[in-house]
Amino acid sequence: MTDDAAVETRTDTDADGGTGTGGRPDTRPTKIMYVAEATAHGGRDGYISSQDGQIDLKVAMPPAMGGDGDGTNPEQLFAAGYSSCFHNALVLVGRRAGFDLTGSTVAAKVGIGPNRQRGYGLAVALSVSLPIIDQAVAAKLVDAAHQVCPYSNATRDNIDVTIVLG
Numbered sequence: 001m002t003d004d005a006a007v008e009t010r011t012d013t014d015a016d017g018g019t020g021t022g023g024r025p026d027t028r029p030t031k032i033m034y035v036a037e038a039t040a041h042g043g044r045d046g047y048i049s050s051q052d053g054q055i056d057l058k059v060a061m062p063p064a065m066g067g068d069g070d071g072t073n074p075e076q077l078f079a080a081g082y083s084s085c086f087h088n089a090l091v092l093v094g095r096r097a098g099f100d101l102t103g104s105t106v107a108a109k110v111g112i113g114p115n116r117q118r119g120y121g122l123a124v125a126l127s128v129s130l131p132i133i134d135q136a137v138a139a140k141l142v143d144a145a146h147q148v149c150p151y152s153n154a155t156r157d158n159i160d161v162t163i164v165l166g
Helices: 074-096 135-148 150-155
Strands: 038-041 046-050 056-059 105-114 120-129 160-165
Touching: 074 105, 074 120, 074 135, 074 150, 135 150, 135 160
Parallel strands: 120 160
Antiparallel strands: 038 046, 046 056, 105 120
């Protein structure tokens, strides 16, 4: 990736005809429209900053993982990013289908814990509220948003993502 945000990311296809690994749909971008830049200093007990100065945060291990909790953590940031992105995808598919999703919300919980490979893994639970939409229609919109959202596409088949419509 270069500094030119409009650069094409690839022009070739995979050996499976461009469907992605394992025959799954290829959800990689064909064109990069924006590049976010952030730098971590000190890992989970330090600080993070974005290149544009919009983020300048202290990070700390949460108490549940042995830290003092005196700062944000990557899981909170991931939850904020995923919920915001999914909500935007939901509004987009709702608008395309002719629905006004005013008053809708998406909340995310991101869990972290050890995995079987002696590393760590994540699990996500999204809670979607569409108070003025019929439940059957809401479920279809949520399913469509899950196909559109870049976070959903990045995590699909990599981590458990549960979506609860409430």
